[in-house]
Amino acid sequence: MNETVVPTRGELFLGYAKAGLFGFGGVAAWARRIIVEERRWLTEREYAEVLGLGQVLPGPNVGNAAVMIGRRFHGLPGSLCATAGLYIGPLCILLLLAAFYDAYGQVPRIGALMQGIAAAAAGMVIGTAIKMGSRLKAPPEMVALGLLAAAAAFWWRVPLPLIVLGLGPVGIFCAWRRQRPEAAH
Amino acid sequence: MVWGLFVIFASISLIAVGGATSSLNEIHRQLVENRHWLDDRTFGQLFALAQAAPGPNVLAVSLFGYWIAGLPGLAASTAGMLLPAGTLAFFVGGLAQRLKGHPALKAINGGLVPLAVGLILAGGVTLAATAAAHGWGWIGMTALSAAFVWRTNFSPLWMLACGAVLGLIIG
Structure with missing residues (x-):
């Protein structure tokens, strides 16, 4: 690498x-x-590596990575600069959209339009889950665990x-058992 | 209410495995079912609005807070969602070099990712149920959008636009 x-x-x-x-649709x-x-x-x-660590930690992955990358170069001020940069622009746009929705959300045609976007956004989330799930090539017990979490929620x-707290340790235990035989070789 | 928002999101922040979208179902449970601060329809539409805007998905949380309690609500929910997780990331970031490639880290990640996927799926189904409450026909749009995101690499914004057009035609 350069x-x-x-x-x-x-x-x-x-x-x-x-x-x-x-x-748009996520910053990763x-x-x-x-x-x-x-x-x-x-x-x-x-x-x-940083992103991988950000994924293990709770909360937004890219946000976590911003905190860690900022810190790596400039400590706490670096973390704050990277984080502020990440959120401030989108927040302003979001406020504009919210003002628009506040003013026109009750207009029937705009309401219908938002209903259509909401139905599509629901599909986006489901599609993301299926895409992530199919890429994992997870062993059966992990698939069962994921489905159990979905049903529980x-x-x-x-x-x-x-x-x-209930299923997390089970998942970590299963993953740990799966990787042990490899480590033995 | 503002403090309540902070507490709800701060408590979600540290258990939101695999990102903000995985806690969507829990956010719905708290804001719509427990507190009745938002109705189903508004919840679904605000989330959609956040998806249509650029930026990290976690910002849907800011929008919920803004809708419920104005700018203080926005500040409280954003800070609640970002501060605990961000603080943890800051301190773990200092250990990054020592942690990299550690087998325990791999097991934690491997064990939590299936959980996160399941939770994201639950959030999506919750939203789909919300959308379907306004007419079963919307399930078709949701299914089309899910298939599009799953099978293609085009920007999901096309589907949001498609939903908007369909909404205009049907509405």
């Missing part, structure tokens, strides 16, 4: 602001493109803490 560049705090802010504003792809390809703050491998309306 050598990487150390961004200033302002560059952290601007780079992440771009990722936020360009990131844009964040990688800007950080790795365009500005070369991190190599592909380094970025994958949707069907039985079990609170999230119970699901995560």
